[in-house]
Amino acid sequence: MTAPLRTLTAETDRPLLQVQGLTKSYGARIGCAHISFDLFPGEVMGIVGESGSGKSTLLSCLAGHMAPDTGRVIFDTGTGPVDTVTMAEAERRRMARTDWAFVHQNPRDGLRMGVSAGGNVGERLMAIGARHYGEIRATATDWLARVEIAADRIDDRPRAFSGGMQQRLQIARNLVTGPRLVFMDEPTGGLDVSVQARLLDLLRGLVREMGLSVIIVTHDLAVVRLLADRLMVMKGGHVVEQGLTDQVLDDPQHAYTQLLVSSVLQV
Numbered sequence: 001m002t003a004p005l006r007t008l009t010a011e012t013d014r015p016l017l018q019v020q021g022l023t024k025s026y027g028a029r030i031g032c033a034h035i036s037f038d039l040f041p042g043e044v045m046g047i048v049g050e051s052g053s054g055k056s057t058l059l060s061c062l063a064g065h066m067a068p069d070t071g072r073v074i075f076d077t078g079t080g081p082v083d084t085v086t087m088a089e090a091e092r093r094r095m096a097r098t099d100w101a102f103v104h105q106n107p108r109d110g111l112r113m114g115v116s117a118g119g120n121v122g123e124r125l126m127a128i129g130a131r132h133y134g135e136i137r138a139t140a141t142d143w144l145a146r147v148e149i150a151a152d153r154i155d156d157r158p159r160a161f162s163g164g165m166q167q168r169l170q171i172a173r174n175l176v177t178g179p180r181l182v183f184m185d186e187p188t189g190g191l192d193v194s195v196q197a198r199l200l201d202l203l204r205g206l207v208r209e210m211g212l213s214v215i216i217v218t219h220d221l222a223v224v225r226l227l228a229d230r231l232m233v234m235k236g237g238h239v240v241e242q243g244l245t246d247q248v249l250d251d252p253q254h255a256y257t258q259l260l261v262s263s264v265l266q267v
Contacts, residue, residue, distance in 0.1 A: 014076060016041045016181060016213050017062075022071035024057050030237035031057035035071070037232065037242070041180075044207060044214040046228030046245060048221060048260065054237035055217045056185065062215060063102055063183045064092045075099070075181070097127040101174035105186035107166035111158045111173065117144060118154040120173045128177050143172040147202060164195035168202065175206060184216040188223055200226055221260065225249060233257045 015038035024031035032054040039045050047055045060066040062073055064084055073084045077099065084092060096102070104110040111120055121140040122130075130136050141151050147168035149161075158166050167187065174182065187203065188196040204227060207214060218224060224231055224245055231249070232242040233256065241254040252258045 013040070015039060015074075016043075016076050017215075018072070018074040018081075019062065020072040020074070022058065022061055022068050022073065024061055024066065024068045030054070032061065032068075032234070033237045035239060037239075039181075039213055039215065041213055042211040043230065044212075044216065044228045046224030046231045047215065047217045047234060048219060048224055048231065049234035050219065050260075053234040055234050057237070058234070059183055059185055059215065059217045063100065064096065065102075078180075097124070098177065099180045101177075101179040101182045103167075103170055103174055103182065103184040103187050105189045107158070107163070107170040110170040111166060113158050116155045116157055117149065117161070117169055120158065120169060121176050124173050124176050139176065140172075143176050144169075146206070147172045148198075162195075164191055164199060167191065167199060171203070171206070175210065175212075178210065180213060182212050182214045184214060184218075186218050186220075187216070188218070188220065203227060221249060233260065 017039040019035055019037050019039075022035040023033050025033075035058055037045070047058065049055045057066070061068045061071075068085060071085065074081045075084050075095075084095070087095075102110065112123065115123070118137060118140040121143050122136045125136050125139060130139075137154070141154055144151060144154060149165060149168060149172070153161075158169055161169065171187075188199055191199065200223065206212065207227065214227070216224065216227060228245045230243065231245040232239050233248065233252075233254065234240065235256045241248060241252065241257045248257065249261055252261050
């Protein structure tokens with residue numbers, strides 16, 4: 001059974017994120033409907049389902065990339081809870097640079113392709129107030145090493161990197177500031193199997209080491225098996241099953257989840 005990534009303590013028994021009745025529609029089509037859950041500090045929540053199940057819509061609403069029709073997303077800032085749905089756009093952008101991070105499936109969507117690898121990491125540091133060039137470069141060098149990118153590639157631009165290296169660079173750019181909540185959208189999608197395995201090992205290590213809170217969307221059950229403490233299964237915009245990851249995958253109760261697990265349904 002997968003070892004849990006989160007240990008509950010007196011300091012972490014309050015949810016970091018509370019999602020209440022989140023709903024988004026596209027005309028007559030449901031994107032996601034009445035989604036509610038809590039995410040605790042240091043916990044990893046996996047969201048799975050076939051294409052069109054609503055998982056990407058849900059993630060976009062949670063991350064502030066899309067406004068839901070109804071519902072609340074309450075984030076514990078450390079100084080008090082805020083509803084990120086109704087907060088000012090400027091404050092949401094600030095939060096996206098500091099407390100939150102978003103890892104895209106296509107790293108080109110999360111990187112500045114015309115800026116060096118070190119510059120990509122350094123920009124995130126500068127967004128939280130870092131100004132000393134030597135310290136920024138030293139931190140960038142350290143983080144490139146942590147994601148297994150050689151120090152002599154620090155001045156290379158991402159377009160010179162392989163897809164796997166670009167994704168590792170995007171991870172370094174996102175995690176360098178120690179965000180409290182990380183959204184991941186199919187982070188291993190489109191990569192060769194061997195590259196996926198290497199990236200998953202890296203992510204698992206960083207999640208453990210940094211105690212990250214993560215919401216990860218994927219169609220790959222092996223990814224959530226390895227990374228996620230809890231799992232939500234979506235179909236047609238609705239959550240059809242949720243629970244501890246191993247329990248859901250080893251003893252699925254809903255017919256749709258059973259199809260996913262048995263690989264009868266191709267996602």
